[in-house]
Amino acid sequence: MALPCVAEQFFELSSEQAISDFFYAHPEDVLILGGGSNVVLPPVIQRPVVQVVNHTLECIARDLDHVVVKVGASVVWDELVAWAVENSYYGLENLSLIPGSVGAAPVQNIGAYGVELKDVLKSVRAFDRVQRVFVDLSNERCCFGYRDSIFKRECGRYVISEVVLRLARKAQFVLEYGELKTLSHEANLSLSKVRDTVIGVRSAKLPDPKVIPNTGSFFKNPVISRSTCEVLKQRFPSLVCYPAGEGSMKLAAGWLIENAGLKGYVQGNASVHDKQALVLTNQGGAQQQDIIRLASYVEDKIKDLYGIELEQEPILIRD
Ligand SMILES: Cc1cc2nc3c(=O)[nH]c(=O)nc-3n(C[C@H](O)[C@H](O)[C@H](O)COP(=O)(O)OP(=O)(O)OC[C@H]3O[C@@H](n4cnc5c(N)ncnc54)[C@H](O)[C@@H]3O)c2cc1C
Structure with missing residues (x-):
């Protein structure tokens, strides 16, 4: 939104140890910030503002049909989508060009063109500020709904450090929504064609936040x-x-x-x-x-x- 905002205290936390040390020392209210694309900020924030720095991006398991990928909270969401498309992993292409970080994606269960994060998410690793330990929350425990999750309902409780996704290795597209319907009759449809179509439609419809906040x-x-x-x-x-x-x-x-x-x-x-x-x-x-x-x-x-x-x-x- 490009609203003027000054954070009086800002911290970057780049390891699990740093995250747990910080929250032991700061039991008070803290703002966890990703890329800042989905917040409406006040002119001054007095409480500490925290950003998780975790650039992990690795395949941790694979079989003939699927690959399991671990992704750090600070990876840019659309860079992850581009990486998945380049590597022929299916499931994220409809979510192309959504701004923000991977760590924020589970918070509102990002979605577009008939796909939501919950469709590919296996688990979320987060620091639980109530129990004061790292927890691995399964898809079910994230209580995903339309633009909703446990992270939104219990705002500030969980500090997400990593997300684990299960992506398909064989072609499976979701083409029932909006302009993607036109692709459903295309022979030899590729992942990059779907991604390019989504990017084209979104760019034509939505104002670029860098130009029009x-x-x-x-x-x-x-x-x-x-x-x-x-x-x-x-x-x-x-x-x-x-x-x-x-x-x-x-x-x-x-x-x-x-x-x-x-x-x-x-x-x-x-x-x-x-x-x-x-x-x-x-x-x-x-x-x-x-x-x-x-x-x-x-x-x-x-x-x-x-x-x-x-x-x-x-x-x-x-x-
Ligand atoms: C032009 C535009 C188009 C968009 N299109 C879509 C769309 O199609 N579909 C859709 O679902 N959304 C869309 N969004 C919304 C936005 O992209 C998503 O909500 C995105 O996930 C926000 O990411 P962020 O890193 O900027 O989060 P932020 O704005 O920084 O934070 C959002 C919320 O997540 C929390 N949070 C951030 N990081 C963490 C963390 N590591 N741990 C715990 N909590 C955290 C914050 O406290 C805050 O409550 C769009 C936004 C814009 C500007």
Whole structure:
């Protein structure tokens, strides 16, 4: 978001020993930061800010069908995806170009184009600040949901140092979503073709955060009951919605915002992006307060028009 922010104390922790020593010495509230792409930061952070430095990237097991890969928290997510594609490991290609670090990926169970991290994640190694030991959490124990996990629900408890993934060695693509559908009839489809397509679509749709500061989708797609959805559909026949498990429907939050007339809405130094209504942007010089104010304005409008409460996706950091 490129919001101005000063951390009064900043620490890089580059070994398990350093992590446990640090958290024994600092039982107080601490902010764990990855690449900073999914946080809305305040002007000053007084509590310690910590970054885990772990560049591990190694195959720890393989058989005919799969490879098991251990990846350090500070590896850049998209560099991992590029590496997997180069080595012909399947499973991450739909998650191309998602900004941020590997350590943050389990926090909101990153997802795109029908694939979520949970589909390939075997376990997460983290320092548990409650038990004060390193733990290896299996996929089940991470309690993954849509943009959700135990790491988000018990925010600040786990300091993720490594992630273990199980990737396929034989071609298996997920091409049911959006523009990827067009690839499903292609003979000899390659991993790099899927990655390039995802990168092309994302670059065309989402503003580059280095050019127009943003956190990606600012709101989650709301999940509502099928009956509520049917009532809404009568009022808004072009409502965009998808089945989301038994009796539930997922609404496209971007459509709700655009249909409310808020696409391109500018409020001070912050705005709803003029091409992608799900994205809030810093127009230059915005502070955390400006983003909070704009987000509340959008939420109120959506509640008034559709009776639906939007939930924010990025993490609002208070100090
Ligand atoms: C343009 C754009 C597009 C995006 N597209 C998508 C998308 O398609 N799908 C999607 O799911 N997300 C998307 N995002 C959101 C973002 O990329 C992900 O949430 C990403 O995982 C954040 O990584 P980060 O390293 O920047 O985390 P940060 O923003 O630094 O941190 C995010 C959260 O994770 C916690 N955290 C970070 N590192 C650790 C650690 N080592 N241990 C414990 N907790 C930690 C932080 O405390 C914070 O709560 C997008 C963001 C942008 C800007």
